[in-house]
Amino acid sequence: MPVNLNLEPGRAVRGVSIATVASGIKADNSVDLVLFHLAPQTRAAAVFTRNAFCAAPVTLCREHMQKNEGRVRGLLINSGNANAGTGEAGLQMARGHCEALSSSLDVPVTSILPFSTGVIGQLLPDQKMHAGIALCCSNVHDPGSAAESSLGLVADKGIDAWAAAARGIMTTDTQPKLTSRTIQVDGQSVVLTGMSKGAGMIQPNMATMLAYVFTDASVSSEHLDSVLKSTVDVSFNAITVDSDTSTNDAVVLCATGQGPELSPAHEAWPEFVETLTVLCRDLAQAIIRDAEGASKFITVAVNGGRDLAECKAVAYSIANSPLVKTAMFASDANVGRLLMAIGKADIPDLDANKVSVSLGDVLAFENAGIASAYTEERGAEVMQRDEITVTVELSRGQAATEVYTSDLSHDYVSINADYRS
Amino acid sequence: MPVNLNLEPGRAVRGVSIATVASGIKADNSVDLVLFHLAPQTRAAAVFTRNAFCAAPVTLCREHMQKNEGRVRGLLINSGNANAGTGEAGLQMARGHCEALSSSLDVPVTSILPFSTGVIGQLLPDQKMHAGIALCCSNVHDPGSAAESSLGLVADKGIDAWAAAARGIMTTDTQPKLTSRTIQVDGQSVVLTGMSKGAGMIQPNMATMLAYVFTDASVSSEHLDSVLKSTVDVSFNAITVDSDTSTNDAVVLCATGQGPELSPAHEAWPEFVETLTVLCRDLAQAIIRDAEGASKFITVAVNGGRDLAECKAVAYSIANSPLVKTAMFASDANVGRLLMAIGKADIPDLDANKVSVSLGDVLAFENAGIASAYTEERGAEVMQRDEITVTVELSRGQAATEVYTSDLSHDYVSINADYRS
Numbered sequence: 001m002p003v004n005l006n007l008e009p010g011r012a013v014r015g016v017s018i019a020t021v022a023s024g025i026k027a028d029n030s031v032d033l034v035l036f037h038l039a040p041q042t043r044a045a046a047v048f049t050r051n052a053f054c055a056a057p058v059t060l061c062r063e064h065m066q067k068n069e070g071r072v073r074g075l076l077i078n079s080g081n082a083n084a085g086t087g088e089a090g091l092q093m094a095r096g097h098c099e100a101l102s103s104s105l106d107v108p109v110t111s112i113l114p115f116s117t118g119v120i121g122q123l124l125p126d127q128k129m130h131a132g133i134a135l136c137c138s139n140v141h142d143p144g145s146a147a148e149s150s151l152g153l154v155a156d157k158g159i160d161a162w163a164a165a166a167r168g169i170m171t172t173d174t175q176p177k178l179t180s181r182t183i184q185v186d187g188q189s190v191v192l193t194g195m196s197k198g199a200g201m202i203q204p205n206m207a208t209m210l211a212y213v214f215t216d217a218s219v220s221s222e223h224l225d226s227v228l229k230s231t232v233d234v235s236f237n238a239i240t241v242d243s244d245t246s247t248n249d250a251v252v253l254c255a256t257g258q259g260p261e262l263s264p265a266h267e268a269w270p271e272f273v274e275t276l277t278v279l280c281r282d283l284a285q286a287i288i289r290d291a292e293g294a295s296k297f298i299t300v301a302v303n304g305g306r307d308l309a310e311c312k313a314v315a316y317s318i319a320n321s322p323l324v325k326t327a328m329f330a331s332d333a334n335v336g337r338l339l340m341a342i343g344k345a346d347i348p349d350l351d352a353n354k355v356s357v358s359l360g361d362v363l364a365f366e367n368a369g370i371a372s373a374y375t376e377e378r379g380a381e382v383m384q385r386d387e388i389t390v391t392v393e394l395s396r397g398q399a400a401t402e403v404y405t406s407d408l409s410h411d412y413v414s415i416n417a418d419y420r421s
Numbered sequence: 422m423p424v425n426l427n428l429e430p431g432r433a434v435r436g437v438s439i440a441t442v443a444s445g446i447k448a449d450n451s452v453d454l455v456l457f458h459l460a461p462q463t464r465a466a467a468v469f470t471r472n473a474f475c476a477a478p479v480t481l482c483r484e485h486m487q488k489n490e491g492r493v494r495g496l497l498i499n500s501g502n503a504n505a506g507t508g509e510a511g512l513q514m515a516r517g518h519c520e521a522l523s524s525s526l527d528v529p530v531t532s533i534l535p536f537s538t539g540v541i542g543q544l545l546p547d548q549k550m551h552a553g554i555a556l557c558c559s560n561v562h563d564p565g566s567a568a569e570s571s572l573g574l575v576a577d578k579g580i581d582a583w584a585a586a587a588r589g590i591m592t593t594d595t596q597p598k599l600t601s602r603t604i605q606v607d608g609q610s611v612v613l614t615g616m617s618k619g620a621g622m623i624q625p626n627m628a629t630m631l632a633y634v635f636t637d638a639s640v641s642s643e644h645l646d647s648v649l650k651s652t653v654d655v656s657f658n659a660i661t662v663d664s665d666t667s668t669n670d671a672v673v674l675c676a677t678g679q680g681p682e683l684s685p686a687h688e689a690w691p692e693f694v695e696t697l698t699v700l701c702r703d704l705a706q707a708i709i710r711d712a713e714g715a716s717k718f719i720t721v722a723v724n725g726g727r728d729l730a731e732c733k734a735v736a737y738s739i740a741n742s743p744l745v746k747t748a749m750f751a752s753d754a755n756v757g758r759l760l761m762a763i764g765k766a767d768i769p770d771l772d773a774n775k776v777s778v779s780l781g782d783v784l785a786f787e788n789a790g791i792a793s794a795y796t797e798e799r800g801a802e803v804m805q806r807d808e809i810t811v812t813v814e815l816s817r818g819q820a821a822t823e824v825y826t827s828d829l830s831h832d833y834v835s836i837n838a839d840y841r842s
Contacts, residue, residue, distance in 0.1 A: 050767070051765050052764040052765075052766075052767075052771040052773055053761065053763060053764030054764070082757070084760070084761075085760045085786065085790065086790055087789040087790025087791075088790070090790070120755075120756075120758070120760060121757035121760065121786075121791055200744065242742075242743040242744060247757075322743070323621065323837055326833075326838045329838050330838035334541075335506065335541075336503070336505065336540065336541025336668075337541070339505070339506045339542065340505075340668050343475070350473040355474075365506065367508060368508040369510060369511070370506065370507075370508075408743075408834060410834050410835075412743070412747075412834075413747055413750065413829060414831075416743070416744055417750050417751035417753070
């Protein structure tokens with residue numbers, strides 16, 4: 001069961017048509033192929049995994065983004081198979097899917113971005129993919145015709161289509177993650193809607209699992225690029241389930257250009273950036289709330305560092321420690337394991353005497369020893385909660401960061417000992 | 422159940438008297454205090470944890486080793502309580518224990534090295550410690566009088582005492598880890614005997630859990646220093662259970678000077694170093710064989726790296742990946758997760774096309790794709806074994822390394838969700 005996964009409801013974004021198909025990649029015949037068809041005015045930015053064994057579609061996305069000047073017309077996502085570790089054959093397949101889509105939608109092939117998520121090291125079922133792509137295209141050409149087909153729900157521009165898409169990109173997720181925010185710009189509503197997926201193999205580096213964020217505002221690809229990078233740093237790049245960085249991580253931000261123009265010169269820009277940041281943080285936290293086996297949502301806040309890098313090092317050392325995570329699962333106020341994790345982060349000249357640690361608002365450790373007012377009972381009271389904040393004060397500078405993580409439970413082991421990801 | 426934990430039998434070392442006491446630190450009244458009383462000729466070298474929150478006894482050991490020129494007369498080890506995160510009070514207590522021992526044995530206080538292992542963040546029961554120390558001392562003064570006392574077994578110089586000591590330093594270990602090797606030097610036998618403990622919070626950095634190695638040879642502290650550092654690098658610094666570095670890790674090497682003199686100038690030196698390395702590797706691997714929840718013993722071999730650092734980075738990225746470790750637990754030949762772990766190790770300019778991966782002697786991945794002769798059946802056959810070697814060939818240099826690890830099982834979660842370490 002996800003931990004308090006209560007997102008603001010999703011809203012459709014003008015300039016986006018959606019088709020979803022159960023193409024048969026997933027054995028259970030649920031939706032596994034999603035097409036976002038984007039209006040001609042759309043500009044986009046994207047960030048991808050830094051894993052050296054990046055998947056074939058990630059290689060193609062990078063290639064296309066280098067050539068298309070941010071002009072993106074189609075996002076094609078399949079779940080159930082990651083098309084990673086599949087060599088030249090996998091790359092040629094992904095190229096064929098982009099070409100089929102390009103020809104069917106009559107858009108440049110470089111305007112297509114392909115994404116895959118699921119099992120690593122197996123070739124995609126190519127015929128099923130092509131059949132699914134054809135069905136997606138015939139539907140987005142006639143978006144009024146939303147209907148059940150033999151291959152499953154083929155949806156349209158309405159919110160049902162968005163909900164189906166959010167479900168269609170899932171793998172071990174137990175719930176779809178779709179949410180929206182609206183701001184007013186020049187007297188008009190601007191909608192920001194995003195979806196994310198991912199529950200394991202989560203410690204994004206530069207990007208994350210899969211996340212797609214759309215707005216109907218009109219924003220240049222250059223400005224989308226810069227705002228995406230800064231936003232991802234405090235959202236998708238601030239989460240970890242298991243310290244494992246996927247081969248397929250990607251975050252895409254699309255502005256469909258149907259609404260008002262926005263740029264850093266506009267007075268509404270700060271609100272747009274702030275809203276985008278909140279939306280991305282909600283989607284990133286949603287991944288943690290639905291993490292494999294999660295029974296707790298844990299925030300690790302590190303303050304008083306010399307720079308951001310050392311704050312992140314301490315925060316991830318805690319958030320990735322199997323001993324900290326099993327203690328969290330057991331609701332054990334195990335301050336010793338927190339100290340161990342801070343101490344192993346290899347921070348130069350860290351003065352253990354100046355470090356303090358709090359569980360929730362209870363000060364547990366200071367002056368190199370257990371805090372005088374601390375009792376096991378006060379710690380235990382905090383640990384019983386399903387949302388726990390661990391705060392570390394390093395007392396050597398002004399930098400601060402937050403990282404979000406889950407606990408390590410029997411269900412995590414069961415899920416990953418049973419599931420071939 | 423440990424995985425094939427079959428060590429060569431232990432032998433007593435001349436120049437070492439042992440006392441073991443159940444002082445009541447451990448709730449189950451098993452032996453929790455061990456004294457090694459060393460002959461006046463003894464010289465020693467030691468390495469300690471790099472965790473910034475190192476325990477009070479580690480601080481004292483470092484202080485004493487800086488002053489004693491390698492002249493060590495007593496090792497005092499308590500299990501059940503780590504005396505870490507205990508601030509000034511913990512340091513004063515440890516100082517008091519060293520002073521009591523120094524006065525009772527009539528040796529300089531700097532010749533005493535104290536060690537603690539167990540729960541972090543709680544003060545030691547000081548009275549019980551002092552009572553235990555007094556009993557240890559009265560016994561080693563009269564080592565013939567091995568007997569059961571009200572505080573438990575108080576042993577002598579014989580092999581029973583060594584076995585009791587190896588058991589007395591355990592925490593979550595399920596079996597004691599004691600082993601010996603003998604070499605011939607100048608027509609005389611030289612014995613090397615070591616013991617180690619540790620089962621979780623294991624990814625030593627510079628040293629490891631607790632390990633004590635004794636030889637009756639006569640070796641200068643300077644030579645002991647250099648041979649210990651190189652030996653530890655390929656033994657205790659090549660293992661990981663859970664990526665967590667303890668606050669209390671220490672390895673001590675003592676030469677009691679009862680046998681022949683050895684130095685790098687002696688023709689038997691290479692054999693001494695090699696034998697010491699084998700002994701330490703056996704003890705380090707014994708920790709992995711008895712790791713918390715272990716059902717497999719996994720060797721990760723990385724070859725063809727540009728330097729040792731990148732080989733270790735790849736090896737530890739695999740050995741610490743929760744997804745790799747759960748796949749190992751499930752006997753799942755999950756090549757994709759191995760690729761993910763190699764790829765996230767952040768090796769500059771790694772060419773994924775040149776990397777190959779084998780499970781046992783079965784080539785699974787090459788040329789950026791699944792190897793042509795590989796089948797799931799061949800992979801599955803390897804994964805069913807309880808000892809598995811994963812070999813990664815980076816094909817970009819001559820460096821190579823091996824790292825030893827265990828799988829991530831339900832028992833690991835149970836042990837660490839139940840045990841306050």
